[in-house]
Every structure is written in structure tokens, then in C-alpha cells.
Amino acid sequence: MFRLAVSPNCSSIAFLAVLAFGFASVPALCQSAASASSASAPDLRVFDSSLIDKTVDPCENFYRFSCNGWFKRNPLPADQAAYGRFTELYELNRLHLRQILEAAAAPSPARSANEQKIGDEYASCMDAPAVNKLGLAPLAPELDRITTLKSAANLPALLAHLHSIGVNAFFGMGSSQDFADSSAMISFYIAGGLGLPERDYYTRTDAKSVELRRQYVDHVRTIFTLAGELKAQAAKDAETVLAIETRLAKASLTMTEQRDPQNLNHPTDVAGFQKELTHFSLADYAAAAHAPAAGKMNDSEPKFYAEFNSLVADTPIAQIRTYLRWHLLHAYAGASLPESFDRENWNFYSHILNGAEKQQERWKRCTTRVDREMGEALGQVYVVKYFPAAEKQRTLEMTLAIEQAMDKDIDALGWMSAATRVKAKDKLHAVMNKIGYPDKWRDYSTLEIVRGDALGNQMRAHQFEHARDLAKIGKPVDKGEWQMTPPTVNAYYEPQMNNVNFPAGYLQPPFFSGKEDDAANYGDMGSTIGHELTHGFDDQGRQFDKDGNLRNWWTAEDERQFTDRADCMVKQYDAIEAVPGVHLNGKLTLGENLADLGGLWLAWLAWLDKADAAHLDMAAKTDGYTPDQRFWIAYAQQWCTQTRPEQLRTQAQGDPHAPDEYRTNTVLQDLPEFARSFSCKKTAAMVIPNPCRVW
Numbered sequence: 001m002f003r004l005a006v007s008p009n010c011s012s013i014a015f016l017a018v019l020a021f022g023f024a025s026v027p028a029l030c031q032s033a034a035s036a037s038s039a040s041a042p043d044l045r046v047f048d049s050s051l052i053d054k055t056v057d058p059c060e061n062f063y064r065f066s067c068n069g070w071f072k073r074n075p076l077p078a079d080q081a082a083y084g085r086f087t088e089l090y091e092l093n094r095l096h097l098r099q100i101l102e103a104a105a106a107p108s109p110a111r112s113a114n115e116q117k118i119g120d121e122y123a124s125c126m127d128a129p130a131v132n133k134l135g136l137a138p139l140a141p142e143l144d145r146i147t148t149l150k151s152a153a154n155l156p157a158l159l160a161h162l163h164s165i166g167v168n169a170f171f172g173m174g175s176s177q178d179f180a181d182s183s184a185m186i187s188f189y190i191a192g193g194l195g196l197p198e199r200d201y202y203t204r205t206d207a208k209s210v211e212l213r214r215q216y217v218d219h220v221r222t223i224f225t226l227a228g229e230l231k232a233q234a235a236k237d238a239e240t241v242l243a244i245e246t247r248l249a250k251a252s253l254t255m256t257e258q259r260d261p262q263n264l265n266h267p268t269d270v271a272g273f274q275k276e277l278t279h280f281s282l283a284d285y286a287a288a289a290h291a292p293a294a295g296k297m298n299d300s301e302p303k304f305y306a307e308f309n310s311l312v313a314d315t316p317i318a319q320i321r322t323y324l325r326w327h328l329l330h331a332y333a334g335a336s337l338p339e340s341f342d343r344e345n346w347n348f349y350s351h352i353l354n355g356a357e358k359q360q361e362r363w364k365r366c367t368t369r370v371d372r373e374m375g376e377a378l379g380q381v382y383v384v385k386y387f388p389a390a391e392k393q394r395t396l397e398m399t400l401a402i403e404q405a406m407d408k409d410i411d412a413l414g415w416m417s418a419a420t421r422v423k424a425k426d427k428l429h430a431v432m433n434k435i436g437y438p439d440k441w442r443d444y445s446t447l448e449i450v451r452g453d454a455l456g457n458q459m460r461a462h463q464f465e466h467a468r469d470l471a472k473i474g475k476p477v478d479k480g481e482w483q484m485t486p487p488t489v490n491a492y493y494e495p496q497m498n499n500v501n502f503p504a505g506y507l508q509p510p511f512f513s514g515k516e517d518d519a520a521n522y523g524d525m526g527s528t529i530g531h532e533l534t535h536g537f538d539d540q541g542r543q544f545d546k547d548g549n550l551r552n553w554w555t556a557e558d559e560r561q562f563t564d565r566a567d568c569m570v571k572q573y574d575a576i577e578a579v580p581g582v583h584l585n586g587k588l589t590l591g592e593n594l595a596d597l598g599g600l601w602l603a604w605l606a607w608l609d610k611a612d613a614a615h616l617d618m619a620a621k622t623d624g625y626t627p628d629q630r631f632w633i634a635y636a637q638q639w640c641t642q643t644r645p646e647q648l649r650t651q652a653q654g655d656p657h658a659p660d661e662y663r664t665n666t667v668l669q670d671l672p673e674f675a676r677s678f679s680c681k682k683t684a685a686m687v688i689p690n691p692c693r694v695w
């Protein structure tokens with residue numbers, strides 16, 4: 001999808017095309033707890049020979065060969081939908097964050113303003129008895145606002161308020177760079193308003209999907225019942241919610257369609273957009289949102305807004321109130337509401353949709369919440385303790401080496417004309433490298449956090465973020481801003497910024513280590529750096545020029561050459577059946593697959609150069625493997641992941657990333673250099689007759 005939500009519950013709307021590396025979302029569920037005080041760093045290694053299963057032929061199934069040992073050592077914990085090396089590090093980081101938060105939560109006059117905020121927010125979130133005792137009372141003023149909605153004429157102001165407190169009703173509005181001029185921040189309206197993960201959940205007709213919709217209606221009904229509705233009314237209201245969301249879903253672009261920025265490029269202005277919205281006053285909405293009521297904007301999905309307009313006109317106001325009430329309750333049905341809501345929310349979104357058997361402990365969820373709400377206050381303490389300056393320098397050196405490899409690779413591309421090649425290199429040279437954490441930290445001074453007010457804090461954090469986002473409209477673009485927090489175990493590329501971003505939380509074992517050799521580090525973190533760089537040149541990224549403007553810099557013939565090669569990968573991934581009856585979507589995953597393959601290739605080239613310069617003995621074995629074999633094993637070992645079938649289905653249907661097994665084996669099948677390192681026979685499963693290659 002074009003805009004990738006960094007966190008599943010994050011309501012802030014950054015319309016940047018963030019092409020994340022690993023998770024489509026923060027891993028939903030995590031391993032059973034070790035206490036923060038007893039947390040000791042496990043021995044995580046980038047290349048770990050003890051994880052290898054020598055009973056598996058590396059030429060038959062390299063993923064199993066590299067990871068079986070890890071699978072044996074790491075049975076899937078009950079509170080996990082998937083558990084892999086990313087979650088392994090994510091959990092370790094979360095223990096570190098917990099220590100920081102517990103220290104900050106102890107009331108002391110010596111606390112800094114930021115420590116007071118993160119500490120009190122954590123303590124409020126952790127205080128389950130207080131949350132239970134308050135019940136729905138903290139949400140009562142918001143429920144009352146909805147109850148007093150008497151006509152559609154008052155909907156714009158109410159919706160603006162609900163959006164500011166993180167309620168995903170009907171659509172979203174925020175700031176984004178203009179597609180045509182990346183130096184301008186404009187208002188951006190996106191389709192939204194769904195309670196299921198994405199639009200296809202409302203339209204698929206297979207038995208499993210029909211059952212999931214039934215379970216969703218049951219969930220909505222239960223939440224309404226918990227909020228005090230009588231059973232019969234709640235059942236009726238849940239059907240109303242499904243009917244409204246189905247209308248919105250059917251008018252929305254598919255995730256695959258959203259991947260093409262041209263499909264989201266609908267520049268207009270208030271007057272132009274208002275002509276389409278005959279039953280919804282944009283001026284009222286903008287006034288209530290404290291957003292500019294003039295100037296250029298992008299309404300991204302006109303078909304969606306046409307349906308929204310009809311829906312406002314022809315839906316009884318009582319049904320609109322029902323729909324809004326659901327989304328308000330849904331937005332807060334976590335640790336800020338009594339356990340009955342929290343539990344029911346987990347049951348549908350984590351258990352039914354993703355297969356987890358046990359809810360995460362509260363401290364984990366509260367830690368994640370503070371990271372989401374005030375990640376740069378928390379991250380500022382985190383990087384001082386856990387991110388040595390030397391790591392930043394090492395990552396930068398590796399990034400520059402991989403950029404140099406890409407420069408040479410573009411020169412060597414047989415299918416690209418000289419004219420397009422010059423532009424590609426211009427774009428590469430303009431990439432900005434951001435490593436670890438922001439140069440300038442976010443200022444939270446206007447965010448009020450009150451100890452004991454978990455729901456109020458959550459609401460004010462949403463308002464703070466919404467206001468911060470809208471304040472960017474009409475101002476110069478801040479190229480130093482980050483879309484992920486420093487402790488995040490992930491990385492991303494932004495096409496409109498033309499930058500690559502590697503948060504500190506990711507730059508440590510088992511992905512990167514100053515104590516291990518280049519073969520391990522290039523195979524692992526090097527391939528990630530290459531992955532993010534290649535996003536600038538994937539099916540989506542290649543449509544943006546060096547300045548981040550959506551402007552075609554390709555000749556028609558080069559475009560055809562690119563598409564032909566990319567189609568090879570579309571077919572390759574379409575053919576993979578991830579769970580019985582569900583194939584991967586080659587078009588949806590194309591950008592990530594291109595980045596995986598291109599990224600690993602670039603890391604390989606850069607590492608070969610490095611090995612050459614160091615006169616590395618390529619026949620010398622360490623732990624039983626040659627340097628090139630260690631490179632490939634380190635690549636594969638980053639992907640060791642156990643996944644529940646429910647999660648695998650969810651991922652196969654809607655995640656732009658292929659499941660980890662294919663991010664290993666399918667990518668390596670496309671690189672004959674891998675098979676040569678292990679002297680694989682032509683008939684081996686890891687050797688295919690016609691590998692795909694683009695970059």
C-alpha cells in the first residue's frame with residue numbers, strides 16, 4: 001500500500017509513502033515476559049552456526065537449513081501471532097524501554113519535563129484497577145457529542161473533532177508533500193472508515209472471509225453491548241456498521257491499486273473538492289479541524305468521496321450516529337477502557353484475525369503505547385543508553401559502500417539506455433541517509449499528561465499529533481523528520497523525500513554487530529540498506545524523480561524493459577501458495593520483492609569489493625563455512641520466523657511483504673551466485689531455470 005501505517009493503532013496521518021522493510025505493522029504480539037529487572041542481553045549473533053540444521057541440504061531448502069536450529073530453540077509463544085528474529089530484538093528493546101519507563105514513572109522532583117510525561121503516561125496506562133473503576137465515564141463526553149448529532153449539517157464539525165482524537169471515521173485528513181512539488185506541504189484526504197484490516201475483507205466471497213465478517217459483526221455487537229446497549233439493539237447496530245463500512249470499502253481502491261501513486265494523485269482545492277461534496281461542508285470541517293480552508297489539496301480517491309457524499313445524503317442520521325459510536329469505542333477499546341473492552345478487542349483483532357492464544361501482558365502494551373505517542377521523548381533516553389556513536393558511523397560507512405555498488409551496478413545494466421541511466425544515477429546521488437535518530441528532537445512541551453488519566457492522556461496525545469501534523473501545511477518541508485521512532489526494529493524509504501532511514505533500535509544484533517565480520521554484516525544489515533535504496537527504483541519509487549516529485553524520467557523503451565523484467569517477478573510470486581487456497585499477490589508484493597532481490601544483490605557486490613580490497617581468503621572457513629557462504633547464511637538467518645496459519649493468511653492477503661520463507665528462498669533462487677557458493681546441482685530446488693532480475 002502506498003501509505004504504510006507504521007503501527008496498527010496509530011491514528012496519526014502521515015501521508016508519506018513509507019516503504020518499511022520488515023513488518024507491515026509493529027508485531028502484534030510478543031513473547032512471554034521476563035521481568036525488566038532481570039533482563040539480560042541474550043547472545044544474539046548476526047551469523048550463528050548453532051542455528052544451522054546440517055541434516056537439510058542448503059541447495060534444497062536454504063531457509064530450513066539456516067533456521068531450523070532457531071525454530072527448535074524458539075517455540076512460538078502463546079501471546080505471539082508470529083515470532084521471528086525481528087520480534088526477538090523487538091522484545092529485547094521493549095525490555096530496555098520498560099526499564100527507562102519504570103525509572104521515569106517514579107515520582108521525583110528531579111524528573112525532566114519529558115521524563116514526567118513518559119513516566120506518568122506509562123504509570124497511568126499500567127493502572128488497570130483505576131481504569132476499571134472509571135469504566136466508560138472518561139469517554140462519556142465524546143459519546144454525548146455523538147448522541148447530540150441531530151443532522152448531517154453538523155457532521156463536518158463533529159468529524160473534525162473525532163479525527164483529532166484518533167477516531168478513524170469515514171476518512172482521514174492530514175498533511176503531505178504535494179506529488180507534483182515535493183517542497184510543498186498540502187492537505188491530503190484519504191479514504192478510511194473501516195474496522196476490518198482493508199477493503200477486500202468486505203468483498204471476498206470465500207467461506208473463510210464470509211465467516212470472518214460474521215465474527216466481525218459479533219465483535220461490534222459485543223462492544224456495543226459492553227457499552228450498555230440491549231442485545232437486540234446492539235445486534236441491529238452491528239449490522240448497520242457492516243453495511244456502512246461495506247459501502248465505503250467497495251468505493252475504495254484495493255491495496256494493489258493504492259501502490260500506484262498516480263491512482264492517488266488528484267490535486268484540487270477547496271472549491272473544486274466542495275463541488276463533489278454536495279452534502280458535506282468542507283469549510284465547516286476545515287474550520288473545526290483548524291486546517292487551512294484554502295490552497296491546494298489532494299482528495300486522493302474521488303470515487304470514495306462520491307460514495308461518502310451519497311452515504312451522508314441517504315443514510316438516516318441515527319445510523320450515522322451508530323457508525324460513529326462504534327468507531328469511537330473501537331479507537332479506545334484497549335488499555336484505556338475496562339478489561340472487558342480490552343479483552344474483547346484482543347479476541348477479535350489478535351486471536352481471531354491473527355491466531356494469538358494469549359493476550360500480551362499489560363506492561364508490553366503500555367510500553368508500546370508510550371513509544372507510539374512520545375517515541376522521541378522515550379527514544380532520546382534510549383539512544384544515549386543503547387546506541388553508541390560508533391554504530392552510527394559503521395552503518396553510514398556501509399550505506400555509502402552500498403550506494404557506491406549501486407552506482408557501478410547502474411553502469412553495468414545492459415537493458416537501460418544512457419539517457420535514463422544518467423537520471424537514475426542523479427537520483428541515487430541525491431539520496432539522503434538518515435541513521436539512528438533525528439538531529440532535532442520533537443518538542444512535546446504542549447502535550448499535557450496527567451497521572452491517573454489513561455484515556456485522557458491517549459486522547460490528548462492524538463490531538464497533539466494531529467495538530468502537529470496539520471501545522472505542517474503550507475510550511476517548508478522538514479527533511480529531518482522521522483516516521484519511525486528510534487527504538488523501532490525496522491527501516492524505510494520515502495519516495496517524496498528520497499531518503500533512507502535506519503532507526504537505532506534495528507542497528508544491533510542479530511542484524512548488525514561491530515564484533516562480527518563483514519560477510520555477516522553485509523549479508524544481513526547490508527541487504528537491508530540495499531533493500532531501502534532499491535525502493536527508490538521499484539515499481540513505485542521509480543515514478544519519483546531525484547527531488548521526490550512524481551515525474552516520469554524514463555524513456556518509453558526503458559520503461560518497457562523495466563516492466564518486462566518486473567512482470568517476471570509478479571508471475572513468480574503469484575505462483576506461490578502461502579496457505580491452502582491463498583496465493584501471494586505478485587503485484588501487491590512487487591515493490592518489496594524487487595527491493596529484496598535488488599538489495600541483496602547490491603550488498604553482495606559491495607561486500608565482494610570490500611573482501612577484495614582486504615585480500616580476504618575466500619577459501620578460508622570460519623565455523624565451517626567460507627566467507628561467501630557466511631554472507632548468504634547471515635542473509636537467511638534474519639528471516640527465521642514462526643508464524644501461525646491465521647497470521648500467514650492475513651499476511652498473504654494484505655501485506656506488501658512476502659512471508660519470510662519466500663523472502664529467503666525465492667530471492668536466493670533468483671541469484672545464481674548463491675547456488676555457486678554452495679555448489680548446487682542444476683536439479684536442486686534452490687536452482688531455477690529462468691531466474692528473474694531487474695536491478
Ligand SMILES: [Zn+2]
Binds near residue numbers: 020535592595
Ligand atoms: Zn521494503
